[in-house]
Structures are given as structure tokens and as C-alpha cells.
Amino acid sequence: MNTEDSPGASVRTTNERIDREWWKEAVVYQIYPKSFSDSDGDGIGDIPGIVEKVDYLDELGVDAVWLSPVYQSPQADNGYDISDYRAIDDQYGSMADFDELLSALHDRDIRLVMDLVVNHTSDEHEWFKRSRRGEEPYDEYYYWREGDPETPPNNWESIFGGSAWSYDDEREAWYLHLFHEKQPDLNWRNPAVREAVYDMVNWWLEKGIDGFRLDAVNLLSKAEGLPDGDPAKGITGREHFFNGPAIHTYLGELHDRTVDRYDAMTVAEMGGITHEHALAYCGEDGDGIDMVFQFLRDELGGEDDPAWEPLEWTLPELTSIVTDWQTGLAGEAWVAPVLENHDQPRSVSWWGSEAARRESATMLATFLLTMRGTPFVYQGQELGMTNTDFESLEELGDPATKHRVENAIANGDVESFADAKRVINLTSRDHARTPMQWSADANAGFTDGEPWLKVNENYPEINAAAQRGDPDSVRAYYQELIALRHDAEVLVYGDFEMHCPDHESVLAYTRTLGDDRALVVLNWSDDPTTIDVPPGVPVDEFGLTLANRTDVPTTLDERLALEPWDGRVYLT
Structure with a gap:
């Protein structure tokens, strides 16, 4: 790679100013243990079930696993209500099972990141x-x-x-309780609370885990006096508990007393933040947090959007948000872009097209893994899993969705679940929580028992067993993309430049690191289109490296004819 004095060298220097870290170069895979793999037939996923699938993760090529909570919990919020931070819930196994999982992952050079839920505990703690x-x-x-x-x-x-x-x-x-009534908020103003949390965090780090995903962590600080909130600002009171007055003090102290003493990574879930907030949390003068999640879908929404109608958005709106984050943090802070997690619907169903599932899933994968930042892939995303059709309130498992519908009915916003069904079947958190689709066997091969949440009916067609031997599958494309990201440093550390920001269906951007450049072109629609190669992109220097469609020209032409959901990566 060229590092001599040149326009590219200055870019390299800019990027080198951010120290190289393993977590910047990693692809992280999130496991929601309750829905991943059930080893004992009780219908609930468990840690031994994850151990059985470690080779699957290794084959995929991921570098780290984020494990959603497996702590002791009464499960009022599916494990995010913790009653003992230092114990494994019986339904998931034992501490010995956890130690076996940690060892199995480390033996394959896969790191393990735990969930840290310290805004609240269970009321049974x-x-x-x-x-x-x-x-x-x-x-x-x-x-x-x-x-x-x-x-x-x-x-x-x-x-x-x-x-x-x-x-x-x-x-x-x-x-x-800012969440469920069984999740009382910890009083972070109390030094004794903070000491107890730090002691627990260090206990896990001493066990050899590799970091934490920080749950709802920008809610730790509440305004002095707990004053009434303005109902016009969305969730009433949010201005008094999102990004509160002492939040930087608390997070800086958490960093200094725990993870800073280890080679551990932190990634923060923070609702309602902009890239300017992100700089304050994880920039050079921030709180020591390594990166924050960027929830693109949430940023498209506004306080005035109808609650029970699908969100309307345009690609230029998305392009603007992506550009703000990708360029606004460049050289200053790191980001973790996500399209799916346990709180988000399936990306194919929300961002893409179920009718063109393979093409839209792989286009979205191209987008996720070529942006600046550490990509997080959620279980089943690599298969192109889709949303599930929920027919009744009783079929749902998510307390947030249930409360939302019940409150809407009580307030007269909707008359019944049928009135809410269209939005629920597009946005509910339960779509990500349906069991992992391993095979065409009963219950998608997830369990021999009765699954805790309904299995998507399309599992005979969409499952890991069918895709593992198929070179044209969504999973195979993810493997190629992950390998490419590992090989092409420009996709990790390269600067980002967005092109054609006003195009209604195409996202196009370049990544630049020294003399190395990447051009990514994505058709985000059901219709074919033709675009000019962006100005300043020398077509004769780029060659096609990866595409999600066949019969794509290997050379870059001045005009690009893009098929629906076309995704391409060109490298110099």
C-alpha cells in the first residue's frame, strides 16, 4: 500500500491517527440466545445449543459474537431484566456451559462480547x-x-x-422505571451503585470476555429534581433522561474503572442521538466508549409520523443520514452501523423486498459491510430471514409491542389488534426474535419441543442447511463479503465520499485509503436504472471485485446499467 507523500497519503495519515484496534477490523455476529438453538427440547434456545453451532460461526468468518443477556432473570423483558448479574439463567444453562462457550469461541479466534444492562435491574434483584x-x-x-x-x-x-x-x-x-414495571431504574447518582456495577463488570472481564454492548446507556443520568416533561417532545420526559446532565461523568468513570484496564471493546446503544452526540461519547475528548450503534431506521422517523401507518421515507433522506454519520465522524470517532438486531424488524422486509429476497438481502449486505465502521450482523440476517405474519396479540412475545397495542386500544387510537396489525407486522421486535431457521425439519430445526415463539412459516425455503452448500445463497454472499472486508483495508479505514446524493434509487460512494479506492454502487429499488459513473472516478482504474448478480461486466464503464437490487463493489 502506498504511503508516500501524495493526496492519498494525507488520507492515510488521517486514518492512522485513529489507532488500529481489533474491533475496528471485526465483523460482529449477534446471538439472541433464546431463539438461536435449543439443545434440550424445552423450546428455548440455550448456551449448549450455541456451542453446537460454533463451527457454523467460524465458517461464516465472523470475528466476534455479541451475546444478548444470559444472566439470571424472570424474563419479563426476555432477559433484559436481570436478577443476578453473576449467574446464568437456568433456562440457558450453567456457568460451566458459559465457560465452555467462551473457550470454544476463543479456540477459533472468535471474541465474545456480553450485554451490559445497568440502567435498570429486575425488581427481583x-x-x-x-x-x-x-x-x-x-x-x-x-x-x-x-x-x-x-x-x-x-x-x-x-x-x-x-x-x-x-x-x-x-x-x-x-x-x-423507564421500561417495564419490573425493570426499576438504578440510581446512578449514588456512588455505592456505581461501585457495585464496576465490581461486577471487572468480575466478567477477569473471566476473559472481550467487551460489552452497553444497553440503553445514555439513560443513566436523570435531570435534577425529576421535573415534568414536555408532552410535545415525543416520549414525555425524554428531555430529562436522554443524554442527561451527568452522563459523561458516569460513562467516563465506567471506562476508567473497568474496560480501560483490559483489551476490551465497548459499543453503546443510545437512542435519540445524532453524530454530534456520538462525537461527545466516543471522540478523542469523549468518554472512552469505542463506538456507538447507528440505527438508520430510527433516524428516518419523526415525532409527527402517524403511529399506526407505515413510515414513509425516500432514499435521498437515507443518503443524507448516512453521509452525516460517515463524514461527520471521520477521523474523530467510530460507529457501528446496523440494519438488524433483536429490537429491529428483518431488513429484507423493511428495507428490501421479500419478492426479490435474495437480491435485496445481498444488496443490503453489500451496503452494511462496505461502510466505515464495525458491521454487526444479526442471527439469520445472513440467510435473508424475513418478518413473520402475526395474527393476534397472543402470538406476540415482546412486552413493548404488547403494551403499545394495549395502550392504543385503551386510548381509542385503534379499535383492535386488526387495526394495528399492518404496522406490527412491519416493525415489531418479535420479527427478529422468531427462532433461527436451521433446516427444513420441524420447527426449522431450532427445537424438538414447542418453540417459545412461533417459527416463521417460510423456514422450509429459508434455512441454513439449504444455503450452506449453495454458492448462490445469501449466506455464501455474506461469506464473500466478510472475506473481502478482511482483505481490503480500504473498506475498514478508508475515507468515505457519497456521490449522487439526490438520486431516488441509487446509493453510490467511494472509500479511499492512500492509493487504494473502492467504489460501491447499490440500486435500492425494484426497478432497473442507469446512472453515470460519478465525476472524478477514473473508470479505467477500477475492476469489479464482487457483485450480487451474475453477468455483470468486469470492467467499469462510464454508464452503469443496474438491475433491481443490484449491489456491486469495484476496487482499484
């Missing part, structure tokens, strides 16, 4: 049990407010819907 009894030092581990049992302390709304306060008869006081 020992800390909360003792806090509700008023025992010191736990009495101020949570947000308690005395008052009229009929009148909450303020007008804050839970992110799951309804009031963010519940009255506890034992303590005769209200407690704050």
Missing part, C-alpha cells in the same frame, strides 16, 4: 428487594418518591408505554 424494605445501603439504590398512591411523582412516560412510575405497597412509595 436482591438490591431491589432490600431497597424496597428500606435497608441500608440499598435504600437509595433506586429512584424512590413518596406521595399520593394515585398520583405519580411526575408525568414521565415509560418507553414501553404508560407511566414511568409504579407504586410499591411494601415501601409505600413510587419507583421509577
Whole structure:
């Protein structure tokens, strides 16, 4: 690679100013354990089931696994309500099973990242049990407010819907929960709470894990006095608990006291942030967080969008958001772009086309793995899994979706589930949580028992067994893309430049690192189109490296005829 003085060399220097890190060069695979693989036939995925699939992950080529919570939990929010941070929930296995998984991954040079959920605990955590009894030092581990049992302390709304306060008869006081009522918020103002969290984090790091995904971490700080919120700003109260006044103090202290002492990675889930916020959290003068997730779908939405109609968006709007993040953080901070996770619907169904599933899934994969940042791939995304058709409220497993529908019916926003079904079947978190589709066997090969959540009916056609031997499958294309990202440093560290930002159906951008360049062209539509190669892109220097369609010319022409959902990568 050329590093001599040249226009490209200055770019290289800019990128080299950000230290090389394993997590920048990694492709991370998220496992939602409840839905991944069931080894004992109880209908719930477990850690031994993941161990059985480690070779599958190795074949895919991923560098790290993010494991969603497996801690002890009453499962009010599918494991994000933790009752013991240092124990494995029985339904997932034992600590010995976890140690076996960690070893199996490390033996294959795959790192393991855990979920860190410390905005709240379960109400069945020992800390909360003792806090509700008023025992010191736990009495101020949570947000308690005395008052009229009929009148909450303020007008804050839970992110799951309804009031963010519940009255506890034992303590005769209200407690704050920004999520489910069984998820009381920890009081991070209390130094004892922070010390207890740091001790627990270091305990896991000493076990040899490789980092944490920080859950809802920009909610840790609440405004002094917990004042009423403005209902016109979306979730009432959000201006007082998103990115609160002491958030940088807390996160900086968390970094200094824990992960900074290890070769560990942190990636933060932060709702309602811009790339300017991201700079404050993970820039050179930030809090030590390595990167933040970028949720493209969430940024397209607005507070005035109809709640029960599908979101309308245009590609230029998406292009603008991508450009802001890709260029706004360049040389300053890192990002983790995602199209799917356990809280997002399936990308083929939301961003792409189920009718052109293979083509749109591979085009979206090309987009995800060629942007600047660390790509996160969610289980089943590499197969092109799609949304599921839920017929009733009873078929849903997600408390947030259930609460949303129940509150909408109670408030008269919709009359029944049938009125909400169109949006639910496009956006519900349950779409990502249906069981992994391993084979055409009963229950998609996920379990020999009754699965905890319905299996998508298309599993006989969409499953891992069918794709593992198919060179034209979505999975095979992911393998090629991951290998290409590992080989082409320009796709990791290269600068980003967006072209034709106003095009209604095409995304085109270049990545540049020294003399190495990549051109990525994506047709984000059901219709063919033709575009001119962007100005300043020398066609004679680029050759086709990867395409999701056959019969694509290997040379770059001045005019590109793109088929529907066409995705191409050209390298110099």
C-alpha cells in the first residue's frame, strides 16, 4: 500500500491517527440466545445449543459474537431484566456451559462480547428487594418518591408505554422505571451503585470476555429534581433522561474503572442521538466508549409520523443520514452501523423486498459491510430471514409491542389488534426474535419441543442447511463479503465520499485509503436504472471485485446499467 507523500497519503495519515484496534477490523455476529438453538427440547434456545453451532460461526468468518443477556432473570423483558448479574439463567444453562462457550469461541479466534444492562435491574434483584424494605445501603439504590398512591411523582412516560412510575405497597412509595414495571431504574447518582456495577463488570472481564454492548446507556443520568416533561417532545420526559446532565461523568468513570484496564471493546446503544452526540461519547475528548450503534431506521422517523401507518421515507433522506454519520465522524470517532438486531424488524422486509429476497438481502449486505465502521450482523440476517405474519396479540412475545397495542386500544387510537396489525407486522421486535431457521425439519430445526415463539412459516425455503452448500445463497454472499472486508483495508479505514446524493434509487460512494479506492454502487429499488459513473472516478482504474448478480461486466464503464437490487463493489 502506498504511503508516500501524495493526496492519498494525507488520507492515510488521517486514518492512522485513529489507532488500529481489533474491533475496528471485526465483523460482529449477534446471538439472541433464546431463539438461536435449543439443545434440550424445552423450546428455548440455550448456551449448549450455541456451542453446537460454533463451527457454523467460524465458517461464516465472523470475528466476534455479541451475546444478548444470559444472566439470571424472570424474563419479563426476555432477559433484559436481570436478577443476578453473576449467574446464568437456568433456562440457558450453567456457568460451566458459559465457560465452555467462551473457550470454544476463543479456540477459533472468535471474541465474545456480553450485554451490559445497568440502567435498570429486575425488581427481583436482591438490591431491589432490600431497597424496597428500606435497608441500608440499598435504600437509595433506586429512584424512590413518596406521595399520593394515585398520583405519580411526575408525568414521565415509560418507553414501553404508560407511566414511568409504579407504586410499591411494601415501601409505600413510587419507583421509577423507564421500561417495564419490573425493570426499576438504578440510581446512578449514588456512588455505592456505581461501585457495585464496576465490581461486577471487572468480575466478567477477569473471566476473559472481550467487551460489552452497553444497553440503553445514555439513560443513566436523570435531570435534577425529576421535573415534568414536555408532552410535545415525543416520549414525555425524554428531555430529562436522554443524554442527561451527568452522563459523561458516569460513562467516563465506567471506562476508567473497568474496560480501560483490559483489551476490551465497548459499543453503546443510545437512542435519540445524532453524530454530534456520538462525537461527545466516543471522540478523542469523549468518554472512552469505542463506538456507538447507528440505527438508520430510527433516524428516518419523526415525532409527527402517524403511529399506526407505515413510515414513509425516500432514499435521498437515507443518503443524507448516512453521509452525516460517515463524514461527520471521520477521523474523530467510530460507529457501528446496523440494519438488524433483536429490537429491529428483518431488513429484507423493511428495507428490501421479500419478492426479490435474495437480491435485496445481498444488496443490503453489500451496503452494511462496505461502510466505515464495525458491521454487526444479526442471527439469520445472513440467510435473508424475513418478518413473520402475526395474527393476534397472543402470538406476540415482546412486552413493548404488547403494551403499545394495549395502550392504543385503551386510548381509542385503534379499535383492535386488526387495526394495528399492518404496522406490527412491519416493525415489531418479535420479527427478529422468531427462532433461527436451521433446516427444513420441524420447527426449522431450532427445537424438538414447542418453540417459545412461533417459527416463521417460510423456514422450509429459508434455512441454513439449504444455503450452506449453495454458492448462490445469501449466506455464501455474506461469506464473500466478510472475506473481502478482511482483505481490503480500504473498506475498514478508508475515507468515505457519497456521490449522487439526490438520486431516488441509487446509493453510490467511494472509500479511499492512500492509493487504494473502492467504489460501491447499490440500486435500492425494484426497478432497473442507469446512472453515470460519478465525476472524478477514473473508470479505467477500477475492476469489479464482487457483485450480487451474475453477468455483470468486469470492467467499469462510464454508464452503469443496474438491475433491481443490484449491489456491486469495484476496487482499484
